[in-house]
Amino acid sequence: xxxxxxxxxxxxxxxxxxxxxxxxxxxxxxxxxxxxxxxxxxxxxxxxxxxxxxxxxxxxxxxxxxxxxxxxxxxxxxxxxxxxxxxxxxxxxxxxxxxxxxxxxxxxxxxxxxxxxxxxxxxxxxxxxxxxxxxxxxxxxxxxxxxxxxxxxxxxxxxxxxxxxxxxxxxxxxxxxxxxxxxxxxxxxxxxxxxxxxxxxxxxxxxxxxxxxxxxxxxxxxxxxxxxxxxxxxxxxxxxxxxxxxxxxxxxxxxxxxxxxxxxxxxxxxxxxxxxxxxxxxxxxxxxxxxxxxxxxxxxxxxxxxxxxxxxxxxxxxxxxxxxxxxxxxxxxxxxxxxxxxxxxxxxxxxxxxxxxxxxxxxxxxxxxxxxxxxxxxxxxxxxxxxxxxxxxxxxxxxxxxxxxxxxxxxxxxxxxxxxxxxxxxxxxxxxxxxxxxxxxxxxxxxxxxxxxxxxxxxx
Amino acid sequence: xxxxxxxxxxxxxxxxxxxxxxxxxxxxxxxxxxxxxxxxxxxxxxxxxxxxxxxxxxxxxxxxxxxxxxxxxxxxxxxxxxxxxxxxxxxxxxxxxxxxxxxxxxxxxxxxxxxx
Numbered sequence: 001x002x003x004x005x006x007x008x009x010x011x012x013x014x015x016x017x018x019x020x021x022x023x024x025x026x027x028x029x030x031x032x033x034x035x036x037x038x039x040x041x042x043x044x045x046x047x048x049x050x051x052x053x054x055x056x057x058x059x060x061x062x063x064x065x066x067x068x069x070x071x072x073x074x075x076x077x078x079x080x081x082x083x084x085x086x087x088x089x090x091x092x093x094x095x096x097x098x099x100x101x102x103x104x105x106x107x108x109x110x111x112x113x114x115x116x117x118x119x120x121x122x123x124x125x126x127x128x129x130x131x132x133x134x135x136x137x138x139x140x141x142x143x144x145x146x147x148x149x150x151x152x153x154x155x156x157x158x159x160x161x162x163x164x165x166x167x168x169x170x171x172x173x174x175x176x177x178x179x180x181x182x183x184x185x186x187x188x189x190x191x192x193x194x195x196x197x198x199x200x201x202x203x204x205x206x207x208x209x210x211x212x213x214x215x216x217x218x219x220x221x222x223x224x225x226x227x228x229x230x231x232x233x234x235x236x237x238x239x240x241x242x243x244x245x246x247x248x249x250x251x252x253x254x255x256x257x258x259x260x261x262x263x264x265x266x267x268x269x270x271x272x273x274x275x276x277x278x279x280x281x282x283x284x285x286x287x288x289x290x291x292x293x294x295x296x297x298x299x300x301x302x303x304x305x306x307x308x309x310x311x312x313x314x315x316x317x318x319x320x321x322x323x324x325x326x327x328x329x330x331x332x333x334x335x336x337x338x339x340x341x342x343x344x345x346x347x348x349x350x351x352x353x354x355x356x357x358x359x360x361x362x363x364x365x366x367x368x369x370x371x372x373x374x375x376x377x378x379x380x381x382x383x384x385x386x387x388x389x390x391x392x393x394x395x396x397x398x399x400x401x402x403x404x405x406x407x408x409x410x411x412x413x414x415x416x417x418x419x420x421x422x423x424x425x426x427x428x429x430x431x432x433x434x435x436x437x438x439x440x441x442x443x444x445x446x447x448x449x450x451x452x453x454x455x456x457x458x459x460x
Numbered sequence: 461x462x463x464x465x466x467x468x469x470x471x472x473x474x475x476x477x478x479x480x481x482x483x484x485x486x487x488x489x490x491x492x493x494x495x496x497x498x499x500x501x502x503x504x505x506x507x508x509x510x511x512x513x514x515x516x517x518x519x520x521x522x523x524x525x526x527x528x529x530x531x532x533x534x535x536x537x538x539x540x541x542x543x544x545x546x547x548x549x550x551x552x553x554x555x556x557x558x559x560x561x562x563x564x565x566x567x568x569x570x571x572x573x574x575x576x
Contacts, residue, residue, distance in 0.1 A: 013507070020514065024487050024539060025506035031488040052505020060511055343499065 002046075003029060009053050009106075012099040017060050038181055043114060050107050057099055162209050172200045174406045175218055175233055182404060182414045183231070192225045211235040211409055229429040230338060230400035230415040237409070263289035267309070268296045275452045276300025276357075279309035283316030283373045286323050293320065297327050301354070304456035305361040307448050308377075311391060311441060315372030315399075325377065326350045328386055330358040336380055338400035338427055341417040361455040362387040363448040366433065367441045370394040379433045383423035388451060389435040391444040398429035466519055469554050472512045475502055477521065477543060477551040484525045486538035487513070513541065521547035 006029045010022055029049070036045050163171070176193040183189035199205065199221055208214045215235035222231055267279040278296055286293070300306055306328075322335045329350035337346065351358060364378045364387045375394045381387035401413030421427055439447040466473060472494075479485060479493035490513075491504050504512075516522045525542040543551075565571050 010506075017510070017514075021506075021510035025510055027538070028488045028491065028506045028509070032491075048503050048505050052507045056505065056507030056511050060507070063515075 002033065006049060009049070009103075012053070012057055012102070014060055043110075046110055050103060050110065054100075054103050054107075057103070058096070061096060163211060163214055165206075168205045168208070168214065169200070171214070171406065171410055172196055172205065172218070174410075175222075175412060178404050178406070178412050178414060179222070182402065182416050184416055184418045185226070188226045192222045195221060195225045211237070215410065228415065229426065229431075230398060230413065232401065232413045234403075234411050234413065235409060236411070263292035265292055265296045268299050270300065270303060271307075271449065273453050273456070274302075274304045274458060275449065275456065276303030276306040277309065278306070279312075281312045282314055283318070283320040283324075283377070285317050286319050289320065290323065293324060297324065297352075297355070297357070301356050303357070303360065304458055305363070305452035306357060307363045307365065307445070307452060308387075309365045309445070310370050310374045310378060311365050311367035311444065313370055313374035313377075315374050315376075315397070318373055318376060321373055321377040321380075322348060325380060327352045327355045327357050328362055328381070329384075333384055333386075334422060336383065336419065336421050336423065336427070337376065338398050338415075338419045338421070338429070339402075339417070340419055342420045361452060363452055364389050365444045365448055366391040366394050366435055367444070368392050368395060368432075370433075372397045372399050375428045375433050379428050382433065382436065388437060388448075389433065390437045390439050390448040390451070391435050392438070392441060393434055394428060394432040396428055396430045396432035398427055400427075400429065466515065466521070466550070469550065470512065472502070472504060472508055473516055473521075474551065474554050475504075476509075476512055476516060477547050477554075480522060480541060480543040481548070481551065484540045484542040486540050488538075490541070516547065517541075519546075520544055521550055 003026065007026060010018060010025055013022070032045050033042075036042060176196055179189045179193050179196075180186075183192070196218065204221075205214065205217070208217050212235045215233045218233040219231070222233065223229075263280070263284040264282040265278065265280045267277060269277045271277050276299075278300065280296075284292075308324075318337050318339065322337075325333075325335060326348040327350075329348055332347035332350050334342075335346055335348050340346070362381065364381060366374075366378050366389050370378065370391075371394070375397065378387070378389055378394060382389050399413075400419070401415045403411055403413050405411045437447060437451065475494045475498065476490055478497060479490045485493060487506075487509055491509055495503050513522070517524070521544055522541045523544055525540045562571075
């Protein structure tokens, strides 16, 4: 079906192009279809193709080569009847317009079907793809963290958390399938899949009847093969999964109120002895809050030391963490992000024009509530020896794995890329970020102020 | 209708020339090689790919090296393309042009860090 659809798009190209390359273009489509299986890869493929049609089609007509002296009979594409202009003249503008409208309609249809299919998997509102947030937000679902890979309807009764043999079998099969499809290291995924299959065959799960214990067992057994803390098999009692944490905010609220609340920059102050103090509780989307962040950083630009208060920060967009971090260096530094493979964008955008903060002492207040993206900010500054962390060990939520929903009770977080961590073999996943100076939640600010006064050199 | 020129060399055409430096490839092989060498930033669709191939062929920068079975799948006969000496020369001169630009950028100190 999809091949016929693409053959239809090919019919929009000039006859000369179809004649010379139509069959090869179809073959390329078949090759990619064969290699790019699964919902997202297939979606990517269609976006690529539609984009390609939109770009190359006008180009082909505009740069139409001179017709050949002898026009051979064009080949039929995959049995689909084709329309040929034997004169080799460009088609009428009307036909071009039709092609454009058809492309637009096809693109719109794809987009709408994508929205509706994701919407049917979870009812949560649209969370942008690259945010790290508090447990509620994560459980509320995001387009990249909620994909129903099992193909099941997801609705079934789990009485007293008891799993039947058939359910356990289905879950192990789903775990194996998800691992093979999504884990970044194919060989390791195969080993884990083999181990799970062997455990099931050996009857290891026969006595594990309740959901939480089953999820824990699977997680442990995967990690026996590959000690990856970002890889988890998770259990949720209700549908949709309830917040496993103790916070009350949700991402929807974060997104809606962020702008109204100055992008959560709760306090931007210059304290006595010229110490800049920033308290913000969410790393907002730079698209919306770049100006607010720049204003906050500009306000403290001439401070002699800076304190970032992240004790109540629930995480957010890694891009914002990197954006703020960029002010603190005079050259690009590698900014570790466990969710992304290393690219040119993995370096800070330092130096930031006009920033005076690159050589000023930095302190980050952390607590057990400091979560996810906020932990990344603290971790990276600590590893780069750019900040002194004051407070308590953080929550330990890396959210590096992309969440794949299996059904109403189970899901898996699977790292899909290998992020290079040059600082340590582990990050803060499950263990949190240790402060450099331990202090209780109540006293952290005083301790940091004292340290800041000691270390800062008053500017003239 | 204006004929497509290769001055300046379009990015897709340059990538195709680079893809063919090491070995002769068929269309899909070129697409994969380009994706690999650009870290997936450029995934040539069939329209762009074959349109560029045609222009490169017309300008004598690549040539067909005959049809044969694909070594990976072994099941279909495919048209392979190879770089000509003119193609290699043009790819080299384009690379040198870009290297010159990079030198200017370095001299202006707009590039710092380990990634350059």
